[in-house]
Amino acid sequence: MVNPVPPASAGTTTAGTTTVGDDDFADLLPETRRALAHRLAVAQRDGRLPGVVAAVLRDGQRRWWGSRSIVDGHAPDPDVQFRIGSITKTFVAVLVMRLRDEGQLKLSDRLGQHLPAVGPAVGEVTIRQLLAHTAGLSNEPPGPWWERTDGALRPELADLLQHPPLPHEPGRLFHYSNVGYALLGALVEQLRGDDWYTVLHREVLRPLGMRRTTALPDAPHAGGWAVHPWADVILAEPLQQTGRMGPAGQLWSTADDLTRWAAFLLAGDDRVLGAASVAEMRESQAPGEEGYGLGLMVARADGLSLVGHGGSMPGFLAGLWIAPEQRLGVVVLTNTTSSPGTGFGELATDLLRIVAEREPLIPEPWRPLAACDPEVLALTGPWYWGPTGFGLRLVAEDVLELTPLSGSNTREARLRRSADGRTWTAEGGYWHGEPMRVVRDAEGRVTHLDVGTFVLTREPYPADGPVPGGVDPEGWRAERW
Template sequence: MPLRPETARQVDAMVADAQRAGHAPSLIIGVVRDGALAHLAAAGTQPSPDADLQYRIGSITKTMTAVLVMQERDAGKLALDDQLRRHLPEAAAAGRVTLRQLLGHAGGLQREPDGPWWERNEGVDLTTLLTGFTAAKVAHPPYRYWHYSNLAFGLLGGVLERTTGTPWSQLVRQRILEPLGLRRTTYAATEPFARGYVLHPWHDTLREEPRTDSRAMAPAGQLWSTVTDLARWAAFLADPDPAVLSPATVEEMCAPVILSDLDAWRGGYGLGIQLTRDGDRVHVGHGGSMPGYVATLAVHRPSRTGVVGFANSYGLRTGGIGPLGHRILTHVLDVEPGPTRPWTPAEAGTVRGDRVSRYAPEGPDRWRGVSGVENGEVLTVLRDEAGRPVALDIATFVFTRDPDGEP
């Protein structure tokens, strides 16, 4: 459903103001609702942006790497609490650092790999990345601090390669891009694409930035995409396709592993997913930057609303594209909270109330909670001497049809 005309006008104005104040050659933002692109706002002329124009997405790539790891976990090929050294013995110096900690930037690894700045130089293969991996790569004990690490995601890509026997670039294409129809999301730039620039700080001239192949560090930030494709990815995070990853696993990815903002608790990190609290809402997604490019992805899962966007300069002079995306998402949710769902009568045999839990069978007369306050708890059917069910025992609390509590 398109945005209302006044909301669309306000979003257009926010994007135009940000492009002018931030001195961005081009800036484009898409608003996503209920699985579709609901509005496109663009500003700038170098080049004139549209929904099919590629930009580099930078660290938004990490969200796809994380989905690949969770696919392997769900298939029983690895566990999140596996230590890194189990899959990459060359990284034994990481000690007890686990895959879960790497996904959440809670393992204490240093931010970048050794050598020249990987974002601006041609990358190395996995063997070279792992050469000389020492305990010095661990800057902090696990969970002591949230410490963002591009290196962690390069290593996770190595885990995927070792576990599957398939290069990361092939995995992401076969398991995510093709199934979801992300045809304009590619490993390398594919025309038409926006050239990326750095802006001179004094006289506003542009210099084109390099477009490198980061190779073993590709899982941390290599991919290129468009607003159309990134909108589909936002829709997936809001309402996952079970053929790619189960909704329960995506929900798990969006639960906090660690807080990144200990002062106000406004930011955290899940399993490869950035978490940003805005009032009573939590936005999930990720930011991205590579030389010449910045990108944003923010999704409010309960309303299936999101914002995606790009600019082709390294940062905006006023605030950055990430805060702009969050501001637009908050504004849309404030002024268009979504249609009110009508009340409908309950079906026969159901009970409505504030306390609702669902269960999955686990054995004869035994069920396990899968939602609500009893998630993970055991429900047991109690029977009398004749074998008739007379009560339910839920985590030692006994429920009967008798308001006095007698079976």
């Protein structure tokens, strides 16, 4: 077992304070840096954290980092490894999405098509369900607590499955499953012909320059500790290799490497996974839940829309979150099994909030469009679904925004024109993925818009318009009752 936290790198002062280079937070104000350092110090004290390191990024670059430790002169720097637990799942999900984008599988495929060893019941669940924790599998494998026991206890895939293996009907609800991600790791191994970490290193870590993300600890790394719930004493946690359960939580990483990973989850990288596929991972999948996409948690906190993942293993807690609308990200790592109250639990979101509130993004200046199709421009203006008003605005050369004219209607969408210019598709909201048709009469004049069968006309319920079910021939009238 190593020291509570290894020595920091040269040039970092750690005796109760945090010192970083000016270039690391050149875009943050001194007051913001102090607020971040204060929040980190409070978390270390109140959460009784042996060691903690945090980093904030904006626009893909680290702008601040800080650390605290119980040992003066031994606070971790961004190159010290911690175990990251279930953040590992985000990496496995990217490997699966790469296979999808290559045409090796479809997310709608049954697992048994590619991995028959799982048996008939589990073989029926889909890859999408496994990614989104809606496959109905148990949380954990059978036997003793897998995070604290040797993975050799479960040498075969069948050893990961409870009996019965599906406590819930697939697709019915969100039920977090470490077992599901162990099976996804086995799927990657089956289709790539190599162990999952070797594939990860070759296809993801190396291209992104993440040299300090490993399956086994690589010095300098923190030792894992448990803090007594009723006394200020600590206990060393054992280190176990988790075998087939590794894809659920095996990885070790650093604040520096995870900052790169957060930047990737914000923007994608064509060497690994394109921006569109990464954005797809950020979309919530679980029925009735806002909480999980494809390998990524989806949440709201302090008015921010967040995507990321938490992680825990004996002796370690971790968090990685991005706020795409603010182009912000945060990484927090500590070496304790649990932390009371708000010590660690809200640290990540509080650090994001501090930057978002104190230094909001400066919007880009308004500029007119470089090009404008007259036929598209003619579509803009007011439209009505029955008596409900919408405004259609041209916001980019091939993008329209449909927004309600009153707050009582929540249906809205961005409409993007296809490359051939023939069709429009809604993005986001009630009509997400639905087509919009521009309907014309025999003379070529636009009569109405059809958005997922919702007929929009230029005036409310026109007497001679294409309104489903027709319009009362007496038309609009005033009545005294």
